[in-house]
Structure formats: C-alpha cells, structure tokens
Amino acid sequence: MSVNVMVLAEHTDGQVSDGTYELIGQARALAAALGGVTEVALLGRADLAGQLGPADVVVCVEHPALEEYVPEAYERALLEVLAQRSPRLLLLSNATIGLDLGAALSVHWDAPLAAYVSALEIDGGAVVATAQILGGKVLAEVELPGRRGIATLLGGAFGADLGAAGAGPEVVHVAPPAGLGALRMSLRSVVGPDGGDIDISAADLLVSVGRGIESQENLETVQELADALGAPLSASRPVVDAGWLPKSRQVGQSGLKVKPRVYLAFGISGAPEHLEGMRRSEMIIACNTDPGAPIFGVAHYGTTLDLFDLVPELVDKVRG
Amino acid sequence: MRIVVPIKAVPDLVEEIDLAADETGIDREYLTFVISEWDAQALEEALLLKDAGGAEVVAVGLADDPDIDQLLYTALAKGADAAVKLTGAGAAGPSGPSGTRTADRAALLAAYLDAQPADLVITGVQAADDLDGQLPSRLAALLDLPHVSVVIGVEVGGGSATVRQEFAGGRSHELQVQMPAVIGVQSARQAPRYAPITRIRQAMNAGGLSELAVPARAAGDGLVVRRVHRPEASGKAEMMTGSAGEVAGQIVGLLRARGLVKG
Numbered sequence A: 001m002s003v004n005v006m007v008l009a010e011h012t013d014g015q016v017s018d019g020t021y022e023l024i025g026q027a028r029a030l031a032a033a034l035g036g037v038t039e040v041a042l043l044g045r046a047d048l049a050g051q052l053g054p055a056d057v058v059v060c061v062e063h064p065a066l067e068e069y070v071p072e073a074y075e076r077a078l079l080e081v082l083a084q085r086s087p088r089l090l091l092l093s094n095a096t097i098g099l100d101l102g103a104a105l106s107v108h109w110d111a112p113l114a115a116y117v118s119a120l121e122i123d124g125g126a127v128v129a130t131a132q133i134l135g136g137k138v139l140a141e142v143e144l145p146g147r148r149g150i151a152t153l154l155g156g157a158f159g160a161d162l163g164a165a166g167a168g169p170e171v172v173h174v175a176p177p178a179g180l181g182a183l184r185m186s187l188r189s190v191v192g193p194d195g196g197d198i199d200i201s202a203a204d205l206l207v208s209v210g211r212g213i214e215s216q217e218n219l220e221t222v223q224e225l226a227d228a229l230g231a232p233l234s235a236s237r238p239v240v241d242a243g244w245l246p247k248s249r250q251v252g253q254s255g256l257k258v259k260p261r262v263y264l265a266f267g268i269s270g271a272p273e274h275l276e277g278m279r280r281s282e283m284i285i286a287c288n289t290d291p292g293a294p295i296f297g298v299a300h301y302g303t304t305l306d307l308f309d310l311v312p313e314l315v316d317k318v319r320g
Numbered sequence B: 001m002r003i004v005v006p007i008k009a010v011p012d013l014v015e016e017i018d019l020a021a022d023e024t025g026i027d028r029e030y031l032t033f034v035i036s037e038w039d040a041q042a043l044e045e046a047l048l049l050k051d052a053g054g055a056e057v058v059a060v061g062l063a064d065d066p067d068i069d070q071l072l073y074t075a076l077a078k079g080a081d082a083a084v085k086l087t088g089a090g091a092a093g094p095s096g097p098s099g100t101r102t103a104d105r106a107a108l109l110a111a112y113l114d115a116q117p118a119d120l121v122i123t124g125v126q127a128a129d130d131l132d133g134q135l136p137s138r139l140a141a142l143l144d145l146p147h148v149s150v151v152i153g154v155e156v157g158g159g160s161a162t163v164r165q166e167f168a169g170g171r172s173h174e175l176q177v178q179m180p181a182v183i184g185v186q187s188a189r190q191a192p193r194y195a196p197i198t199r200i201r202q203a204m205n206a207g208g209l210s211e212l213a214v215p216a217r218a219a220g221d222g223l224v225v226r227r228v229h230r231p232e233a234s235g236k237a238e239m240m241t242g243s244a245g246e247v248a249g250q251i252v253g254l255l256r257a258r259g260l261v262k263g
C-alpha cells in the first residue's frame, strides 16, 4: 500500500483530455498532503506519455483492445495496474468513463467510492470528499474509510495544473492481463459528432433554454428573443433529448463547452453536468422561478421571474 | 428474452429540500418522490425493445423507497409485463443521506437477479443522489456480468446487444456486448411514453404488483457521512428585482454595455 494518488488518463484522437489535467492537478495537491507522488494510468497509448508532464509517474498498459475506450478492457487493465501499484486513492472523471467504471472498481478493488465530488482534502490522514448531490441542491461531506478509495470528480470544479514535475514523469510499463484476450464485448465503430449546424461555442451571446420551457411550442417565445438578439439558441440536455433542438445545441458535459461573453439561461436548474459546459462564460444571467436553483450559484445576475413573463418583455425592449 | 429494469424513487428536485436536524441526511417526510429520470429513460428503452421484437419487461423497485408502488404501477401502465417490490433492505431506515445506499440497493438487486436471472438488466445511468456510485456497474460487478453505461440506444439480436455509448461533444462508440449484460441508460431512443392516470388506476385495481423478500448480502463498509449542507447562500448572483419590464430593462442594459444589443 502506497500513499500515492493515481489518475486514469482519458484521451481521444491522440489527445489527452482537458479533464485529465484537472484530475492531475487535484492529484498533485492530495499527493503532496499525503507525502506521495502522482501517478497516471495511461491505457493503450503509451505514445501519449509525453503529454503527461505534470505527473510524477506514468503507468502504461499496451494492448490492441485498449486503443479506444472499451469498458471491460479498461476495467481489467486498470485492476491490474491497481493491484501492482496499490495507490492510496484513484481519481476518475465523473463523466462517461468514471460513471461506467467507478462502481465496478469499487467492488473489485474493494475500496469505497464517492461520486459527484467537487472538493477533496486530507484531514488528519483521512480522505474527505464533498459531493454535490440532488442536482447540486445539497452538498454531502463524506469520509472514505479504509486504506484506499476512489473518487469521481466533477469536471470544471477543479483547476487544471499544468505545472511540470521537474524532469518529466518516469514511465513504467505493466504487462497486459490475460483477461484482455477474452472480452465479452467489442468495439464496432466510433461515431463522430453531427456537423453542419451553427457552432454555439463560437457565439458571443447565447440564449439558452431548459426544461422550464415545458413544450416544443413554447420554444417559439425564446426563439423570437434569440432572433431579435441575433444569437443562437442553445439548451440543456432534456430539451435536446426531447427532440426539440438538435444535439449540436446542447451545452454541458455531454454536449459542448461554451464561453460566450454573455450566457442567458431560461428555465435551467444548473445541474453539475450543465454547469460544466458554461460556468466559464464571462457573464451569466439566469432566470429561474426557484430561488434555490443551483444556477444562481454560478450566475452573476439572477431573477426569479417566470420566463414566460420576462421573455416577451425582453423581446420588446431589444426591438426598441 | 427477459429484461429487468430496476427503478428508484428520488426526491422531486422541483421542491425545496429540507435537511434532517442532525445534518447527516435530508428530511424525507414531506417530500414528493418521483422516478429517477434516467430510470424512466431506461424503462422506455426496454419497452422499445419489447415493441420491436418481443421481450418480457419486469420493473423492480425496493420496498423501502417512498411512493414505490405508484412508480411500479406506472411502469405496468406503460407496458411492463410484471412489477416486483423487493423487501429486505435495512428496516432501520435509509442507509444513505437520502435513501438506501447504492451498495445496499445493488446487493438486494443482485440477490434477486441471482435467483431470477435476466438476459438484460437496463437501468438509469445514475440517480441524483447516488453518493456512493452508480448502480449499473456496481450490479454488474456483483453478478460478474459485462456492463456498459451512459448508453443512448440498445438493439438486440443473436445473443448479443449492440449499444451506443456516449462521450463528450456528441461523440459515441458502438459496442457489441454478449448477453446477459447490464446497461446504464442516459437517454432512450425516444422520449419516455406517457401513461394516462386512468391506465395507472386500472393497473392498481388489477393489482399486478408482487412482493418478494430477498436475503440482503453484506455490502461492506461505505462512506461515513460527516455532514450534509446547502451550497453557500445562493452563491454570488446579484438578484434583480422589480416587474418583468424593469428586469428586462436591466438585462438589456447589461447586454448593451457589452455591445451585444445595437442601438
């Protein structure tokens, strides 16, 4: 058992993800507090080790089944890495890969797991996590008991540490476990995002709408405002899942990350997965009838007016 | 083909959430509970598979979940073939801050699925309060089954399932998975169907809900909850007050100052 902190690297198209650097930044702070080092598990693409400057150690596993993310392949390889390196803590993204692997690793590696984590600290030797539950309406401060633990971290809640650790990381290799040859699943194809629509991440101003809009017909009201402002309409996930707007308009963890000069949010609660995509906007103005909505935790200006009262007034004022 | 859909009752987030006096959980007494929205998506995906090729869909809930009967009857009204309520969870009350911990939930469901195996287990990718992790992969690990989560579409044929797993930015992977398997659904291929209240009443009157006691397996030590609290007093937003016209005027002023409204 070590006092090291391990991060699972995520990568697509030969590029380590921004979220991985956030995990490494947090891992470095924790490793310093524990007196250990930061290790990064890099599966399938040892050639990307050079992108992991801020880590102390990069642990590679090479196998054809690991080139792209395949849940069972990643799980088996990571369990092998955990068995050999015995970190004190494993940090995963609270996004697809962490949601997919975290709880299974918790069972197989026999370690407690905290999900939706927005802060982590070492308190007198204990690992203490703050988790955002119930859509961000409640924070839970929990201790991960025992000698190892797993946390899945919300994106955007932690700063990315790009500082390099001296001479660059030491690269070590772990032999792929035999189980990688007998997987119960296989990758059929990789599907890219739909193109063709306007790029909401390039807009200076976004008019964004959430489930508070209630129906497709009601979208007309906000569309009118967007047209008057010459801004694209964007949305939270449920509006896209309902088929009212195309996927290319979705803001958030599984949509696009946007950073407009002003983000106008109507009827969006501010769930962590939505905030991840827009919290870095220069200015956020939120309209939500619930004064306890988490969106007001990141907004600069807010109003609890009903969007159906406010939006027509806005249209009038913009049209002058 | 037998598809089991575990469903969970969660507090309706539209309401104000009160904390318990000892600050280690929420006060569940006056809350309304609804189906976790991702479980509603999972049920829809299962019903679409049933519509397409025939499958027996069984909705399963925990007796300890508030309002679970209503949720299971709704599942029946939407087209589930059977609904089962599992007893055996901690009778002493919720083991987590807002209900049964995922670890205990998974242990009960695993005991049920050991006794009555499924070809596919389809459940929601997450619930808003699963502090100790998500159900799909935890359940798969206990049952030693393959799992894929954050799925946006399932098709079956020839003993395997083909699923689309979603990543950031609209990217996805198509995976072929041997059955039996556990799938965590992010969204169904179409919006969840609606069950009219009359059909839910019919389902209640028909009484198709069975209850089953399962031996609870030990789930091991979990997290130790030190404290639950609300986020810092509404963060930093400056709240605008006044009539809709006045607030609209302030917002347009802010946009104009940034050159985002002409004139």
Ligand SMILES: Cc1cc2nc3c(=O)[nH]c(=O)nc-3n(C[C@H](O)[C@H](O)[C@H](O)COP(=O)(O)OP(=O)(O)OC[C@H]3O[C@@H](n4cnc5c(N)ncnc54)[C@H](O)[C@@H]3O)c2cc1C
Pocket: A095, A096, A099, A135, A209, A210, A211, A212, A213, A235, A236, A237, A238, A239, A250, A251, A252, A253, A254, A255, A256, A266, A267, A268, A269, A270, A271, A272, A273, A274, A277, A287, A288, A289, A290, A293, A305, A306, A307, A308, B125, B126, B150, B186
């Ligand atoms: C793996 C994963 C990835 C995800 N990725 C994303 C993502 O990329 N983007 C995303 O947005 N979500 C994402 N989600 C979903 C996320 O968890 C939330 O479910 C979603 O963001 C909620 O959307 P919402 O705020 O529109 O709806 P709700 O949470 O239902 O909020 C609606 C809000 O509207 C308010 N309201 C209602 N009526 C009015 C009115 N008349 N006037 C003003 N306000 C009103 C209500 O008070 C409420 O706060 C993801 C979830 C998972 C599990």
